[in-house]
Amino acid sequence: MSLPRQQINVDTFTATGTATTVFTIPHGFAVKPSFCSVAPANALSAALCYWTWDATNITVTYLSGLTGSVSLEWCATLGTL
Numbered sequence: 001m002s003l004p005r006q007q008i009n010v011d012t013f014t015a016t017g018t019a020t021t022v023f024t025i026p027h028g029f030a031v032k033p034s035f036c037s038v039a040p041a042n043a044l045s046a047a048l049c050y051w052t053w054d055a056t057n058i059t060v061t062y063l064s065g066l067t068g069s070v071s072l073e074w075c076a077t078l079g080t081l
Helices: none
Strands: 006-026 035-040 049-053 057-077
Touching: 035 049
Parallel strands: none
Antiparallel strands: 006 057, 035 057, 049 057
């Protein structure tokens, strides 16, 4: 049985109280994907950010803290499609 080569999803986080700058998304692969992409799925999440990834998670870091509902559309790919 082969693993899926691409995962695509939208995750929503609720940042209440203290402003949150880091959001962690588990991508579901047991290895580091060769490519990951993150896009805002609502107006709040369109703030300036960057992302990194490892064998477990995609980590999205915003340059300023956010409060409220943050929705992120993401894609993780193994190899080339």
